[in-house]
Amino acid sequence: MKREISFRVNGAEATAVAGGGDRLIDVLREGLGLTGTKEGCGEGECGACTVIVDGRAVNACLYPAAEIDGREVTTVEGLTGPDSTLGPIQRAFVECGAVQCGFCTPGMIMSTKALLDGNPDPSDEEVRDALLGNLCRCTGYVQIVEAVRRAAVAGRDR
Ligand code: FES
Numbered sequence: 001m002k003r004e005i006s007f008r009v010n011g012a013e014a015t016a017v018a019g020g021g022d023r024l025i026d027v028l029r030e031g032l033g034l035t036g037t038k039e040g041c042g043e044g045e046c047g048a049c050t051v052i053v054d055g056r057a058v059n060a061c062l063y064p065a066a067e068i069d070g071r072e073v074t075t076v077e078g079l080t081g082p083d084s085t086l087g088p089i090q091r092a093f094v095e096c097g098a099v100q101c102g103f104c105t106p107g108m109i110m111s112t113k114a115l116l117d118g119n120p121d122p123s124d125e126e127v128r129d130a131l132l133g134n135l136c137r138c139t140g141y142v143q144i145v146e147a148v149r150r151a152a153v154a155g156r157d158r
């Protein structure tokens, strides 16, 4: 059964009507116009749809929309700097050449954000572990790991 839910997205109050099989990705993309979150497989395999709910990286294609009631959701749009400039993680991805077609990038960036919030100085192995659920068909992952390390340094230097 559908019902009205209230939550916060990127720091702002939001509402939606959701229930049954409604998915978080549809509330974000279609309901709120936050199309930075991408849908690849729609089955929890590729990570393109990764967003953060209450500090945890989740697949928005699988996450039931009704369960965000009362929660805090962060999407890639929420990581930009002032005046819509690139935030530090986004900038690191661009500077390291970790963005090619870009389809995986929002999900990679959100998994990176969740990782660095909990572990500001991860090893390469911890970075690779944190990104296991994010598939990239373009880069071979080397530049992505480098970007995460650069973002980690930038975060620690702040
Ligand atoms: S679109 Fe959600 S994991 Fe692939």
Ligand code: FES
Residues within 6 Å of the ligand: 098, 099, 100, 101, 102, 103, 104, 105, 135, 136, 137, 138, 139
């Ligand atoms: S940059 Fe193309 S899928 Fe990752």
